[in-house]
Amino acid sequence: MQDRPRRPRIADVAREAGVSKTAVSFAFNSPGRLNPATAARIRDVADLLGYRPNPVARMLAQRRTMAVGILTPQPLSVTFSNPFFGTFGEGAAEAAEGAGYGLFFVSPLQGSLARAIGRATVDGFVAIGLTEDHPEVEQIRRSGLPIVLVDAPAFPEHGSIEVDDEEGARGAAAHLLGLGHRELLVIGVEPPVGREARPYPARADGDDVPGRRLRGYRSALAARRVALGDERVVVGPATFAGGAAAFNRAWEDGLRFSGVLAMSDAMAVGVLRAARDLGLAVPRDLSVVGFDDLEIARQTEPPLTTVHQPVRRKGAEAVRILLSLVDGRDGDRAEHLRLPTRLIVRGSSGPAPRPGGPATRSG
Amino acid sequence: MQDRPRRPRIADVAREAGVSKTAVSFAFNSPGRLNPATAARIRDVADLLGYRPNPVARMLAQRRTMAVGILTPQPLSVTFSNPFFGTFGEGAAEAAEGAGYGLFFVSPLQGSLARAIGRATVDGFVAIGLTEDHPEVEQIRRSGLPIVLVDAPAFPEHGSIEVDDEEGARGAAAHLLGLGHRELLVIGVEPPVGREARPYPARADGDDVPGRRLRGYRSALAARRVALGDERVVVGPATFAGGAAAFNRAWEDGLRFSGVLAMSDAMAVGVLRAARDLGLAVPRDLSVVGFDDLEIARQTEPPLTTVHQPVRRKGAEAVRILLSLVDGRDGDRAEHLRLPTRLIVRGSSGPAPRPGGPATRSG
DNA sequence: CCGGACGCGCAAACCGGTTTAGCGAACCGG
DNA sequence: CCGGTTCGCTAAACCGGTTTGCGCGTCCGG
Numbered sequence: 001m002q003d004r005p006r007r008p009r010i011a012d013v014a015r016e017a018g019v020s021k022t023a024v025s026f027a028f029n030s031p032g033r034l035n036p037a038t039a040a041r042i043r044d045v046a047d048l049l050g051y052r053p054n055p056v057a058r059m060l061a062q063r064r065t066m067a068v069g070i071l072t073p074q075p076l077s078v079t080f081s082n083p084f085f086g087t088f089g090e091g092a093a094e095a096a097e098g099a100g101y102g103l104f105f106v107s108p109l110q111g112s113l114a115r116a117i118g119r120a121t122v123d124g125f126v127a128i129g130l131t132e133d134h135p136e137v138e139q140i141r142r143s144g145l146p147i148v149l150v151d152a153p154a155f156p157e158h159g160s161i162e163v164d165d166e167e168g169a170r171g172a173a174a175h176l177l178g179l180g181h182r183e184l185l186v187i188g189v190e191p192p193v194g195r196e197a198r199p200y201p202a203r204a205d206g207d208d209v210p211g212r213r214l215r216g217y218r219s220a221l222a223a224r225r226v227a228l229g230d231e232r233v234v235v236g237p238a239t240f241a242g243g244a245a246a247f248n249r250a251w252e253d254g255l256r257f258s259g260v261l262a263m264s265d266a267m268a269v270g271v272l273r274a275a276r277d278l279g280l281a282v283p284r285d286l287s288v289v290g291f292d293d294l295e296i297a298r299q300t301e302p303p304l305t306t307v308h309q310p311v312r313r314k315g316a317e318a319v320r321i322l323l324s325l326v327d328g329r330d331g332d333r334a335e336h337l338r339l340p341t342r343l344i345v346r347g348s349s350g351p352a353p354r355p356g357g358p359a360t361r362s363g
Numbered sequence: 364m365q366d367r368p369r370r371p372r373i374a375d376v377a378r379e380a381g382v383s384k385t386a387v388s389f390a391f392n393s394p395g396r397l398n399p400a401t402a403a404r405i406r407d408v409a410d411l412l413g414y415r416p417n418p419v420a421r422m423l424a425q426r427r428t429m430a431v432g433i434l435t436p437q438p439l440s441v442t443f444s445n446p447f448f449g450t451f452g453e454g455a456a457e458a459a460e461g462a463g464y465g466l467f468f469v470s471p472l473q474g475s476l477a478r479a480i481g482r483a484t485v486d487g488f489v490a491i492g493l494t495e496d497h498p499e500v501e502q503i504r505r506s507g508l509p510i511v512l513v514d515a516p517a518f519p520e521h522g523s524i525e526v527d528d529e530e531g532a533r534g535a536a537a538h539l540l541g542l543g544h545r546e547l548l549v550i551g552v553e554p555p556v557g558r559e560a561r562p563y564p565a566r567a568d569g570d571d572v573p574g575r576r577l578r579g580y581r582s583a584l585a586a587r588r589v590a591l592g593d594e595r596v597v598v599g600p601a602t603f604a605g606g607a608a609a610f611n612r613a614w615e616d617g618l619r620f621s622g623v624l625a626m627s628d629a630m631a632v633g634v635l636r637a638a639r640d641l642g643l644a645v646p647r648d649l650s651v652v653g654f655d656d657l658e659i660a661r662q663t664e665p666p667l668t669t670v671h672q673p674v675r676r677k678g679a680e681a682v683r684i685l686l687s688l689v690d691g692r693d694g695d696r697a698e699h700l701r702l703p704t705r706l707i708v709r710g711s712s713g714p715a716p717r718p719g720g721p722a723t724r725s726g
Numbered sequence: 727c728c729g730g731a732c733g734c735g736c737a738a739a740c741c742g743g744t745t746t747a748g749c750g751a752a753c754c755g756g
Numbered sequence: 757c758c759g760g761t762t763c764g765c766t767a768a769a770c771c772g773g774t775t776t777g778c779g780c781g782t783c784c785g786g
Contacts, residue, residue, distance in 0.1 A: 006507075007506060007507045009771095009772060009773085010772065010773060010774095011772080011773095019735075019736085020735065020736045020737075021736090021737095021772090021773080021774090022735070022736060022737080022738095022774085022775080023734090023735060023736080024773095025773070025774060025775085026735085026774095029774080033733090033734080033735085034734070034735080035733080035734060035735085038734080038735085050505040050506075052481050052502075052505075052506050053481070053772080053773065054423075054771085054772050054773065055481065055482050055483065055484050055773095056419060056422045056423045056428065056484050056771085056772080056773085057423055057741090057771070057772035057773035057774085058772080058773055058774075059419045059484065059741095059773090060417075060419045060420055060423050060740095060741050060742070060743085060771090060772080060773070060774090061740075061741050061772085061773050061774040061775080062741085062773090062774070062775095063741070065419065065484070066482060067467070067484075075456065075457070075460055076452070076453075076456030076457075076459075076460060076466060077452075077453040077454070077456045077457040077460070078453075079456075080449045080450075080452040080453045080456060081449065081450075081453050081658075083446065083449065085449070086443045086444065086446065086448070086449050087443070087444075089439070089443040090439075090440045090441075090443045090444050091440075093438065093439030093440045093442075093443060093468070093470070094438070094439075094440040096439075097438055097439060097440070097470060097471075097472060100472055100473055102467065102468065102469065102472070102479065102482065102483065103439060103467075103468045104430070104465065104466075104467050104468075105456070105465065105466045105467075105468070106465065107456070107460060108460075109460065109463055109465070110463055116465065118415050118416070118418065119418050119429060119465065120418065120465065121418050121419050121422065121428070121430075121484055139415075142413040142415075143370065143413075143415050144369075144370045239658070240658050240659065240661070240662045241658065244662075269659075269662050270662060272662070272664070273661070273662045273663075273664070273666075276664055295444075295602070295603050295604065296603065296632075296659070298603070298636070299603045299607075299632050299633060299635070299636045300636075300663070300664070301635070301636070301639055301663070301664045303636075372741095372742060372743085373742065373743060373744095374742080374743095382765075382766085383765070383766045383767075384742090384743080384744090384766090384767095385744085385745080385765070385766060385767080386764090386765060386766075387743095388743070388744060388745085389744095389765085392744080396763095396764080396765085397764070397765080398763080398764060398765085401764080401765085416742085416743065417741085417742050417743065418743095419741085419742080419743085420741070420742035420743035420744085420771090421742080421743055421744075422743090422771095423741090423742080423743070423744090423770095423771050423772070423773085424742080424743050424744040424745080424770075424771050425743090425744065425745095425771085426771070
């Protein structure tokens with residue numbers, strides 16, 4: 001059963017065309033170095049045989065893969081379930097494709113991110129959700145591949161791109177405070193897996209995204225002397241369902257609030273749904289503020305008030321910075337970008353209901 | 364400026380440890396063939412030097428890449444903008460990761476999908492949005508790599524996985540008809556790029572997804588002798604914004620209708636938003652039926668009536684079938700799966716308004 | 727008629743691993 | 757004491773391309 005006729009190799013083409021391997025290689029890569037007639041003949045023979053240069057062999061010889069790795073500490077199945085990632089991916093893909101690079105998604109293989117990194121055939125990594133102190137970052141550095149950290153500060157020799165999460169969060173909280181809200185619920189995204197799972201609020205000092213956003217919320221609240229008990233910070237996966245579940249859990253625990261600060265638009269959308277299912281009208285009974293300003297934020301009813309950050313651009317810039325590192329431009333100094341955030345007020349936030357109103361019963 | 368200290372190779376480790384390259388290789392891949400003490404010493408030296416086997420070289424020697432390619436005929440930036448793809452990707456990633464495989468996204472590079480395929484270092488492809496008659500499919504076949512076609516019938520030697528689009532669409536249309544709707548608008552997803560761009564309705568016979576769904580709609584309508592003029596089939600990209608834009612375009616063209624059949628949930632969500640912006644109440648003035656039953660369909664207000672298809676499972680099964688082909692189980696016969704669809708009635712569809720009512724004025 | 731430049735193509739080294747075949751020493755039973 | 761295993765390791769071939777350095781023949785200007 002020799003059904004797979006063995007893929008032709010460069011040597012087969014060379015023999016068939018009566019030339020050397022070198023000539024065949026030239027015919028594909030530097031046709032200029034060959035007599036046009038010869039080049040054409042070789043290509044004809046190659047076509048006839050159905051020859052395609054083996055990309056792996058080519059990569060080995062050229063020591064370039066023409067691919068960038070997108071590194072995520074969670075399984076891809078959870079990464080993809082977060083709409084944020086789609087938008088980020090749009091940007092990353094655009095920049096990569098424009099430069100002729102492919103996109104390789106690298107996530108823990110059989111539980112080990114390190115193993116996955118070792119297997120990844122890429123020219124560099126864009127890491128999202130990893131901070132500098134993850135051992136994997138060191139592993140990559142030692143392997144000599146450039147890396148760009150998204151949403152985390154980085155050593156000078158790595159690239160990085162961040163937004164001002166803390167300021168954005170502060171703006172969101174200030175907005176609700178300005179509308180008279182005093183009883184708030186914070187819905188956070190689960191801290192990256194693989195790190196010690198301390199109870200969440202204890203990590204408010206963490207320098208990851210949830211930590212920075214929580215600090216922002218807290219700082220605005222502190223400025224107004226508004227308390228935020230630890231029980232009013234609930235977390236879940238950054239998905240629609242995750243947001244709804246976190247909200248419901250808080251509600252069932254007896255907590256009451258007039259405003260919700262969600263760290264992700266996806267979760268905020270889930271909150272909208274859950275609130276409606278409880279008979280709460282948004283924004284009359286409840287105000288909701290998201291974070292990210294994904295496309296979906298414009299589509300909900302009411303449209304979502306949220307903190308805008310340039311998600312798509314972040315993806316594009318991350319890849320751009322990485323590729324400049326790959327090409328060795330920039331010498332040693334990698335770029336470090338920090339982009340602004342800004343509050344977008346839409347329909348999901350409004351004045352706080354009168355104290356004692358339908359949904360505000362201190363929990 | 365020799366800042367990159369040259370990554371250590373297997374030979375360096377071998378020399379340093381006073382053994383052969385073979386021994387080093389064994390220490391990593393078949394430790395059992397070495398004296399435990401030797402193996403440990405080799406690994407220590409390797410660690411010390413920061414040695415990681417070069418994955419490309421390993422792939423070349425083993426003739427396996429441990430990666431599956433996800434092939435899309437559109438640029439990845441548009442692929443990622445379709446929420447459908449996130450869900451599909453969840454399934455695909457889950458199956459791939461479970462088997463120790465990575466995911467490589469392959470899309471046209473500098474306009475050429477063929478070039479991208481040639482560069483892709485994968486053990487096989489899952490193609491989504493490609494039909495058997497695309498020249499690229501033949502290209503892959505000749506390169507000897509297995510392939511699984513998603514949403515398209517395939518030759519026996521390729522794998523395939525489909526759902527019953529036509530039946531699903533028929534159910535959606537029948538549902539609206541049963542509610543008394545007679546004036547309908549169909550919102551289709553743009554046909555895959557790269558094919559001749561005939562005016563859309565002319566392709567209703569096409570065997571791609573939009574073609575099959577349109578046939579389903581039409582067949583239900585025909586059974587009830589309800590007409591659907593070509594001007595009542597509008598198309599756009601399968602995104603929130605695409606759905607809203609297509610809807611608005613039809614509306615501004617003077618078309619009026621009491622029901623919308625959208626070929627994608629994403630577009631249906633956009634329709635919901637656009638309708639609300641026009642002051643139409645759903646489902647009182649307008650009924651909307653989507654397709655796919657993505658997570659978002661449950662989150663909208665009102666929740667979306669839609670045709671369920673097992674998107675996530677499709678991704679998982681596609682990869683599973685591919686991997687069985689890669690491993691050479693199954694001999695020559697590849698699996699061909701066809702999964703059912705079913706209508707999920709939620710809140711976005713209701714009885715047709717009385718003729719002459721607010722939103723129904725024949726256009 | 728000669729020397730150099732140029733155009734064309736080739737042989738061989740190289741990329742960095744894996745894997746096969748086999749060698750020598752230690753061990754073991756008879 | 758001897759032939760056969762077993763153990764531990766190695767040399768060399770191999771995966772399938774790219775690339776460097778060079779040889780050969782031809783053309784051309786002087």
